[in-house]
Amino acid sequence: MLEIGDFRISRVEEVVLDEPVDLFAGLDETIIAQNREWMEPHYYNGERNVLQSMIHVWILRRGDRTIIIDTGGGDDRDRPLSPRFHMQKRHLDRGLIAAGVDPEAVDTVFLTHLHVDHVGWNTKREGDRWVPMFPNARYIMSAKELEARDPERGAASKPPASWNTYLDTVKPVLDAGLVDVVEGTESLGDGLDMVPIPGHAPGMTGLRVRSKGQEAFFITDVMHQPIQILYPEWNSKYCENQDMARETRAKVLKHAADEGALLLPSHFGRPFGGYARRDGGGYRFEPAPDVM
Template sequence: MIEIGKFQISRVEEVVLDEDPSLLEQFDHDVLARHRDLLVPDFFNPERNCFRTMIHAWILRTPDKTIVIDTAGGDDKDRPLSPRFHMKKTGFDTRLAAAGVDPEDVDLVLLTHLHVDHVGWNTKLQDGAWVPMFPNAEYVATRTELEVRDPERGARDRPEASWGPYLDSVKPILDAGMMRIVEGDETLMPGIDFVPLPGHAPGMMGIRVRDDGKEAFFIADAMHQPIQIHYPGWSSKYCENRDLATETRANIFRHAADEGALLLPAHFCGPMCGYVRPTSDGYAFEPPAVHP
């Protein structure tokens, strides 16, 4: 558990995946050799020659609200273009309950962006229909993300097989009238602000939590592996606009180094979060003393 003043942060794991080194096209074994102490064993498995990637949801508790940040890949979802998430049975719902989170008690679901591994547990399969997983929650997503993922708008020229995450995990929430549409730069409530983080996805937003002189910054997929703190110009192969993603990441690192903010990316294994510390030639990753 991480505490930021009155806020409490934890996470619930869905699955740990092997990720090919091509995740970061500039990565090679010389880089691994230079940064072995950072990467092995938590972030890179040299025997399997792969990065380790975790899919999970963040749980943010305020004194009177339970908030879920992103909802992982989901179960029973038809994902022909994403075999890692196709028709899975992950047990995430059981682990959510074990973490003390009753879906009926969740007040808000904040969706940083609408990629396949961030929206899956928005819904669950019940009697052959997709119904909200968190029936009493208000879901929140950016206008831009909704526009670019909608098969009738921004996604109409994309392959039909790519429409699944929107149709089974986003549209049912919209149809139920449970979605709040934001621009991604608003204040959600005192101490919690949305921050635009475009590049990886057009309308991706971060969530900044501040209290008692501390800050935690949920940065979604602006960074996939801690090696990117040492090489901020590296974008992942999943970034839709790599140049913009690099610019966004530079702004995040500058802010984190200046303000001492704790960064909480969406997919770190081992230490799930960390700090950006300035060095003589750039930045370095520092894990926290306590991590969820």
């Protein structure tokens, strides 16, 4: 358990996935060799020559509040365009319960963006229906993300198979009246501020947590791997707007270095977060002592 002032932060892991090293166009054997000592084993597997990508859910608590930040890939999902998330049985729901999270007691589900690996447990299957996993929570979603993913709007020009994520994880909670649509600059309460961080996804939004002089910043997919702190010009191949993703990453790193903020991304391996420290004209990665 990590403490940021009055807030407690924990995580539940869904799966660790292999990512090919061509996730980043600039990552080559020379750069791997220069950084292998700190990248291996939690960020890079040299035996298989793959990067390690974590899929997990962040849990943020203060008092009687429980906030879930993103909801993983989900089980039993028809994902023909995303084989790694197609008809899986990873049982994140059981992991949450084992970690002391009662789905009915969660008051907020903060969705940084609506990509397949961030929304899967918004819902669960009951018979032939998808129903909200967190029935008493408000689901926070960006207006820009909703517009981009809705098959009747931004997603209309994309293949119908790509609509599945929206139809079984987003539409059911919309239909249940549980969604709060935001611009991405609002507050979730004292010490909790949304921050627009677009690029990887058009309406991607981070959550900044401040308490008693400390700060943690949930930055989701601004960075997929800590090597991007050393090479902030590198985008992953999944970034939808490559130029904007670079601009956002530069802003986030400057803020983190200026404020000493703990960065908590969605896919870093152990210890799952860390700091961006200035190093000459750039930055170096300093892992957190251990987030969990």
